[in-house]
Amino acid sequence: MNLGIRVQLLSRAQIRCYHRICRIMKHVSLSQTNDLMPTLGLGTWQAPPDVIESTVYNALNLGYRHIDTAFNYNNEEAIGTAIKKWISDGKGTRKDLFVTTKLPHVGNRAEDVDKFLTLQLKRLQLDYVDLYLIHVPFAFHCDDQTLTPKVKSTGEYELDTETNHIMIWKKLEECQEKGLIRNIGLSNFNEKQITKIMQSCNFKPQVLQVELHAYFQQQDLRKFCSDYEIVVTAYAPLGSPGAKDHFVNKYNYNPDTFPDLLGHKDVKEIAEKHGKTPAQVLLNFLVAQRVVVIPKSTSVNRLKENMSIYDFELSSSEVNRLKKLDKGEDGRIFNFLFWKGVENHPEYPFKIQKVEVEQVKQ
Numbered sequence: 001m002n003l004g005i006r007v008q009l010l011s012r013a014q015i016r017c018y019h020r021i022c023r024i025m026k027h028v029s030l031s032q033t034n035d036l037m038p039t040l041g042l043g044t045w046q047a048p049p050d051v052i053e054s055t056v057y058n059a060l061n062l063g064y065r066h067i068d069t070a071f072n073y074n075n076e077e078a079i080g081t082a083i084k085k086w087i088s089d090g091k092g093t094r095k096d097l098f099v100t101t102k103l104p105h106v107g108n109r110a111e112d113v114d115k116f117l118t119l120q121l122k123r124l125q126l127d128y129v130d131l132y133l134i135h136v137p138f139a140f141h142c143d144d145q146t147l148t149p150k151v152k153s154t155g156e157y158e159l160d161t162e163t164n165h166i167m168i169w170k171k172l173e174e175c176q177e178k179g180l181i182r183n184i185g186l187s188n189f190n191e192k193q194i195t196k197i198m199q200s201c202n203f204k205p206q207v208l209q210v211e212l213h214a215y216f217q218q219q220d221l222r223k224f225c226s227d228y229e230i231v232v233t234a235y236a237p238l239g240s241p242g243a244k245d246h247f248v249n250k251y252n253y254n255p256d257t258f259p260d261l262l263g264h265k266d267v268k269e270i271a272e273k274h275g276k277t278p279a280q281v282l283l284n285f286l287v288a289q290r291v292v293v294i295p296k297s298t299s300v301n302r303l304k305e306n307m308s309i310y311d312f313e314l315s316s317s318e319v320n321r322l323k324k325l326d327k328g329e330d331g332r333i334f335n336f337l338f339w340k341g342v343e344n345h346p347e348y349p350f351k352i353q354k355v356e357v358e359q360v361k362q
């Protein structure tokens with residue numbers, strides 16, 4: 001049945017509701033290429049290769065068309081295998097997909113861009129990526145054998161303090177001209193760093209990927225991005241429940257610094273009212289504000305759950321209630337202080353309290 005006929009059969013109230021729901025966009029258009037970026041993507045951090053291969057294949061079958069990975073997640077090859085299988089099984093074409101990956105902290109210098117991008121495309125088994133982000137604004141010296149950061153005997157990371165964003169960006173523009181990258185963007189950069197790139201680039205950043213969830217809503221940064229037509233992608237949109245174990249076990253973080261966003265009373269109450277889950281409410285809240293979300297899950301049920309976010313609308317009082325959960329800087333989970341000494345890099349992007357550095361060092 002075509003849309004016109006179906007609408008005739010709906011009541012006025014249903015039509016009003018239908019139009020309101022359609023306002024929640026499934027895609028955003030990137031300003032310089034007009035590429036359509038799905039507002040829902042699959043996050044893949046902490047998803048090991050043996051798990052992510054079937055997860056991505058399942059996600060694509062369910063209708064996900066946007067996958068977010070990074071050199072540092074060590075799973076690009078498995079993701080590439082899943083994509084290749086999905087295409088060769090006749091389920092869709094490369095053009096149907098939006099694949100994002102990121103230049104790592106150990107490759108953050110103009111002369112290393114080719115090396116990493118070539119390797120990443122090989123691992124992903126792709127001719128191009130839809131979006132390539134500079135993962136973080138700072139850089140570490142690279143151990144050429146393992147392609148991981150060099151670490152001193154004190155546990156401090158060896159900072160490469162010569163980082164030059166403009167030179168890296170120019171190199172990325174060259175890669176884009178060659179057709180290896182459709183769009184270029186940034187991740188974890190602050191306003192000042194983005195502005196500096198915009199002042200000398202030919203192709204401006206299309207996307208900024210930052211931590212963003214109800215506890216850390218980044219209103220100022222979002223306003224800045226909107227003024228410059230930079231699409232914002234929210235990482236950790238559910239408050240990254242999986243980060244807690246990782247940071248506590250691997251880096252000795254205090255578990256109390258990870259409040260449970262999915263379990264917040266207000267989120268649960270709103271979810272119950274709509275017959276939805278807390279995760280669906282948190283994702284809908286962001287997507288309705290034109291923020292792209294990339295929740296990670298390796299469970300098929302949660303993949304389905306996280307997709308079903310476009311068929312309801314929060315009332316303005318519910319939106320205001322969720323806006324009030326914002327803790328500002330105190331809501332930030334990813335300050336990267338687990339990389340010992342990173343705050344001394346001249347391009348470390350965040351304003352942090354001395355006490356936070358001390359806490360992580362303990």
Ligand SMILES: NC(=O)c1ccc[n+]([C@@H]2O[C@H](COP(=O)([O-])OP(=O)(O)OC[C@H]3O[C@@H](n4cnc5c(N)ncnc54)[C@H](OP(=O)(O)O)[C@@H]3O)[C@@H](O)[C@H]2O)c1
Nearest residue numbers: 043044045187235236237238239240242279295296297298
């Ligand atoms: N640019 C950066 O520096 C950066 C940093 C961090 C993350 N990222 C990207 O952003 C993505 C998302 O961030 P994230 O993985 O940290 O956090 P997240 O998406 O907020 O949360 C993922 C965690 O929530 C669980 N989960 C997923 N759906 C759920 C649901 N419906 N109900 C309850 N729990 C659910 C997942 O477990 P299960 O897998 O067991 O379902 C996983 O532990 C990453 O995967 C990565 O692609 C980028």
